[in-house]
Amino acid sequence: MSRAIDAIIFDYGNVFVGWKPERLYQELISDLRERAFFLREICTPAWHHQHDQGAPMAQTVPRLQAQFPAYAREIAAWDERFGDMLTPADPEMVQVLVAYIARGGRAVLLSNMPAEKKDVCLSLFPRLDLFETIVVSGEEKLAKPDAAIFRLALQRLGLPAERVLFVDDLASNVAGARQIGLLGHQFRSALALAADLKKLDA
Template identity: 40%
Template sequence: MPNAITTVVFDIGNVLIEWNPEYLYRRLIPDETERTSFLASICTPDWNLQQDLGRSWKEGVETLCALHPDKAELIAAYSDHWHDMVPGEIPGTRQLLEELGSKGIPLYAVTNFSSEKFLEAQDRFPFLRTSFLDIVVSAEERMIKPDPRIYSVLFERNRLDAGTCLFIDDSIANVEAARGVGMRAHHFTSADILAADLRQLGLL
């Protein structure tokens, strides 16, 4: 028999708040082909992940602008207008978070996020500051999901048993990594499907 789930661990981006560079760059680069090329070859996911690993946005932007001076304004916009990529909360998920909290279920988060932008996100979405007993932020640990070590930070810092934790993430790679370290995991696609899983586990 698997352990009973007593603790819930949330990802944040695209689980609790939406994030997509397309929202910003559809305005800045209306041509779809040009926009796709820019986000695939200049402001790439790997470049963005370096900020999630702890590189400052100032250094990240300056480094990339030096390589592509003709795109400097578009590159700087990734940081300067970051909030345009975050239109708001994912519908329904914060309500589930609050319902779990009202039942006394311990809540944690493990997120790939730059330290700078996460502080800004917490200012904009105060529930990110108040809902969790602890938040493991990749930039502060200098490691990112799906690296198994980042889950170990959560367990060791909070004396948690992986087998009693449910992890929720929109990335299947992160979900599989969580399962690999002994957690139960839910691949997030919608609040309704998550709610059904939480009810099945007896958490709601």
């Protein structure tokens, strides 16, 4: 039986390592409702997406502080303590990757990540050597789910979309990948991914 795929393009945050802003801000903002407000209305996912697209925090942080001066310290912490919003690599996902490569698979890392935080983010993962290439959105100034960044990853792999599986925790990113012909897996757990790979004979 032939393989259904030749390679996997993996997301990073909430696949291999945890991305948990709450982890930092539960220390800085003790009140649950206030903390939820801060992460929903001030340091929002849309605001952070600018960094994934290449905007430097040296510009975005002061602008946001000017809008919300009462939260200047907490906004600054997004930059100054970025690593405290991350959690260590999931050993089960490391095992899934190692086993997939051992079976002859190929892997690429494609992450929405600020270029200036690349080193602190990637330092949490012990087997970067298993990825043929690492595509960081902030360096490319393209971010998922933009089709262009998926095409860039495919170009570096040298494979057609239909021979590649894309793994991401966000449904919007998986949908974007499928629109250009990639196979898609919305990540829930290492166990579920391993089962899907078995079905694909990958």
